[in-house]
Amino acid sequence: MRYTLTHLKELEAEAIYVIREVFAQFENPAILFSGGKDSIVLTHLAKKAFWPAKIPFPLVHIDTGHNFPETMEFRDNLVQELGVRLIVGSVQKSIDDGAVQEETGKNASRNALQTVTLLDSIESNGIDAAMGGARRDEEKARAKERFFSHRDDFGQWDPKNQRPELWNLFNGKKNMGEHFRVFPISNWTEMDVWQYILLENIAIPSLYIAHERKVVWRNNTWLPVSEYITLEDNEKVETKMIRFRTLGDITITGGVESEADTLEKIVQEVASARQTERGNRADDKRGETAMEDRKKQGYF
Amino acid sequence: MSDNSYLDMQLLRFTTAGSVDDGKSTLIGRLLFDSKSIFEDQLESVESSSSKRGLDHIDLALLTDGLKDEREQGITIDVAYRYFATPKRKFIIADTPGHIQYTRNMVTGASTANLALILLDARHGVVEQTCRHSFIASLLQIPHLVVCVNKMDLVDYSEERFNEIVAEYKEFASKLNVNDIRFVPISALHGDNVVNRSEHTDWYNGETLLHTLENIHIDSDQDHVNARFPVQTVIRPKNDAYHDYRGYAGRIAGGIYKPGDDVLVLPSGFSSKIKSIDTLDGPVDEAFSPMSVTITLEDDIDISRGDMIVRPNNQPEVSQDLDVMLCWLNNRPAQPRAKYIIRHTTNEARCMIKEVLYKVNINTLHRVEDDKNISMNDIVRVKLRSTKPLFIDEYNDNRNTGSIILVDESTNETVAAGMIRL
Numbered sequence: 001m002r003y004t005l006t007h008l009k010e011l012e013a014e015a016i017y018v019i020r021e022v023f024a025q026f027e028n029p030a031i032l033f034s035g036g037k038d039s040i041v042l043t044h045l046a047k048k049a050f051w052p053a054k055i056p057f058p059l060v061h062i063d064t065g066h067n068f069p070e071t072m073e074f075r076d077n078l079v080q081e082l083g084v085r086l087i088v089g090s091v092q093k094s095i096d097d098g099a100v101q102e103e104t105g106k107n108a109s110r111n112a113l114q115t116v117t118l119l120d121s122i123e124s125n126g127i128d129a130a131m132g133g134a135r136r137d138e139e140k141a142r143a144k145e146r147f148f149s150h151r152d153d154f155g156q157w158d159p160k161n162q163r164p165e166l167w168n169l170f171n172g173k174k175n176m177g178e179h180f181r182v183f184p185i186s187n188w189t190e191m192d193v194w195q196y197i198l199l200e201n202i203a204i205p206s207l208y209i210a211h212e213r214k215v216v217w218r219n220n221t222w223l224p225v226s227e228y229i230t231l232e233d234n235e236k237v238e239t240k241m242i243r244f245r246t247l248g249d250i251t252i253t254g255g256v257e258s259e260a261d262t263l264e265k266i267v268q269e270v271a272s273a274r275q276t277e278r279g280n281r282a283d284d285k286r287g288e289t290a291m292e293d294r295k296k297q298g299y300f
Numbered sequence: 301m302s303d304n305s306y307l308d309m310q311l312l313r314f315t316t317a318g319s320v321d322d323g324k325s326t327l328i329g330r331l332l333f334d335s336k337s338i339f340e341d342q343l344e345s346v347e348s349s350s351s352k353r354g355l356d357h358i359d360l361a362l363l364t365d366g367l368k369d370e371r372e373q374g375i376t377i378d379v380a381y382r383y384f385a386t387p388k389r390k391f392i393i394a395d396t397p398g399h400i401q402y403t404r405n406m407v408t409g410a411s412t413a414n415l416a417l418i419l420l421d422a423r424h425g426v427v428e429q430t431c432r433h434s435f436i437a438s439l440l441q442i443p444h445l446v447v448c449v450n451k452m453d454l455v456d457y458s459e460e461r462f463n464e465i466v467a468e469y470k471e472f473a474s475k476l477n478v479n480d481i482r483f484v485p486i487s488a489l490h491g492d493n494v495v496n497r498s499e500h501t502d503w504y505n506g507e508t509l510l511h512t513l514e515n516i517h518i519d520s521d522q523d524h525v526n527a528r529f530p531v532q533t534v535i536r537p538k539n540d541a542y543h544d545y546r547g548y549a550g551r552i553a554g555g556i557y558k559p560g561d562d563v564l565v566l567p568s569g570f571s572s573k574i575k576s577i578d579t580l581d582g583p584v585d586e587a588f589s590p591m592s593v594t595i596t597l598e599d600d601i602d603i604s605r606g607d608m609i610v611r612p613n614n615q616p617e618v619s620q621d622l623d624v625m626l627c628w629l630n631n632r633p634a635q636p637r638a639k640y641i642i643r644h645t646t647n648e649a650r651c652m653i654k655e656v657l658y659k660v661n662i663n664t665l666h667r668v669e670d671d672k673n674i675s676m677n678d679i680v681r682v683k684l685r686s687t688k689p690l691f692i693d694e695y696n697d698n699r700n701t702g703s704i705i706l707v708d709e710s711t712n713e714t715v716a717a718g719m720i721r722l
Contacts, residue, residue, distance in 0.1 A: 003588045007309045013590050162378065164717070
């Protein structure tokens, strides 16, 4: 026998170790669950970390109110199956309370508003470690992120003042009011996530699989037609074979034309992709450092 | 990537080191570019950023410098992690800045690396920075070193110049504790011997850089001899199906564990046998480093986080007094006789720096014995005394059980990284 692990098994072992460190070092951790593939894989890894016990964390979903219905259905089924608590932070409520102001205009999105709702949910639920499925390969600002990412009492990230992280020794010490964001799958790439989903046969929302959808061509991407999108006169609704590489707010998540209707085909498609998965996310196209700017304010 | 090759891919972690203008970012850019790991939209964004800056070429360094301040100042501030894969391996690059704060950042990147790429400029040969980086790589016990003699195009791909540098480096490296050193003549800018073999160096019979990265033997990098299992947490489901289940969850830090093995629990000294090694996918016959598993024992013993499950005939040292090579990472100098939190495996205690033995001048590798101050980027040999016994190994034997960090109690910051000497 070769005493060596495949890269996926090594990444799995690393993530499970990080998740268990969170459980051991914090009082009140939670998993940030968006219904996307990364948070689904994270939740699956948390299940592995504590089996045969249940996942000892609640799932926190920041609900923009602009969701794909498939995502909501998937979320509710998963929560029931795992027997974990679900905390929902509502952007609509933040708007109604006057905590945030909704964007207006053609490309209006609730994406930026999530930060306020997320920080509120973290604070009001006393969460001291919020685990997320972010990966360093997603975006250049994320490449700088630690596994244990310290946030001050305003929830802000300071990229110049990060704690050095050496070996497997993670430091979760903090003052009252501060919290941590923890990213157990930091070292995974999009390809790793898909290969792992295939290998482990993990259920995912149907949105990731190609099927016919009503879409409109806007900002170089196929935006799904929904009640939240206002069509311009020159825009026309078409029906296309579409799948989504990332899932976010329905107003900003662009689909790609695809024939990949099985997990195997998705893995093949991702392997030959010439665009990053966030290439179709309108929120990243707002500036060269859009992600860094959002993260400094406390964005996921 | 095709078929099921992903099921058999290995992971290799490497770190890159070099002076500011040695072409580190260009080399990383070249590896990503030639291995087709750069996406079109990334390239477009780098193209547009390059032209916004008035450059007439694509600056591949912009691919790796992610933060606003880095792009503005054209320097790398902090360690960043990059990823690429070939059909054989997946690679994690710890991209560490060669700039200010070099020691701290390099130590961070080196702590988990299988391999270090030391970049040097063929025109300048071995310089101070090369020695520093190599010393840190050796101190952190990175198992493999690959010295990339870069900018070969600027010395007319001269075999003589390459051999000169190799000889110079070998002489210096004889003072280091590194077993595996390789040399590759490259031009990161033109891609010679990085991914593709160069037409300009027909005198060079060795492998290209990527070929080395893909094939170097890393199975033996883990300690598979000394069985060490630090307990992270205890799993108690307390449900009907697993009412009496008590599992010890953790990541194997060394050695191989099998059901039926006689074990000893530290610090209590109780012995038992392994009943099962569990995972969600079912029990396993064998578990080894770096697997995360849950171990159950035949006997009910009080075990909690920070305890270590080992073999009766192969135990770590148990001690409150530690001899440590310390790298200071924080702006605030070490306070004499101040107390710090020490973290070692899953254990935590308080400790005091009792004595500073010497400081290492990392340019000359000489010991400085009359300077006892410890400030940012210093590497010092110290004696620590902890409030409770820790279960330790020599760092050179096991990087997991031989490493510590110190945390400042007043700021909560990680202020130092240490390697245990026995």
